[in-house]
Amino acid sequence: LAKTTQPISMDSYEGQEVNITCSHNNIATNDYITWYQQFPSQGPRFIIQGYKTKVTNEVASLFIPADRKSSTLSLPRVSLSDTAVYYCLVGDDRNTPLVFGKGTRLSVIA
């Protein structure tokens, strides 16, 4: 399984765009990149998944360069309610269970 490296914590002010980068140098051909969000005392919630280039949904955008060795989760105009831990996972989740790291703790400040 490809190992991921992401910042332990980040701070942002309300209304700013937040970009969280994840490194995954050993990503395999069949691996997808998936991001989850976890609020205190809740289970993780799926945010977005991509294989290459750019993926956008109503919550976030995911940018993946051509070499796929890193990815960036972009949260537009964050609010206080976006304060959470964000996990970057790499794997083929249809065949192998995903392995969670420690994630990035995002704190949004008013």
Added chain:
Amino acid sequence: NAGVTQTPKFRILKIGQSMTLQCTQDMNHNYMYWYRQDPGMGLKLIYYSVGAGITDKGEVPNGYNVSRSTTEDFPLRLELAAPSQTSVYFCASSHPRDRGRGYTFGSGTRLTVV
């Protein structure tokens, strides 16, 4: 549509006691998972199942057992509770064809072993 339901939400066990954490999903998902999360840490995979009658070990299976007799249910059994098993336990499910939807997690069971 309830999603993934876990019971109980909270439990305190004495050392050496046993209990079963229940997990049920109503989305007809083939795949189910049990994770544990210690304070300030990420989730660690305990066991998983790709369908009824099939289970496999994850990263930290010692001290736990599972069974999968139906598609809907995936109970986790602790036989001899130890303080090291104090944690929050999350059950999740997914379907191999649901690419792009990820795992659906339950709300967790907070277990304390004293």
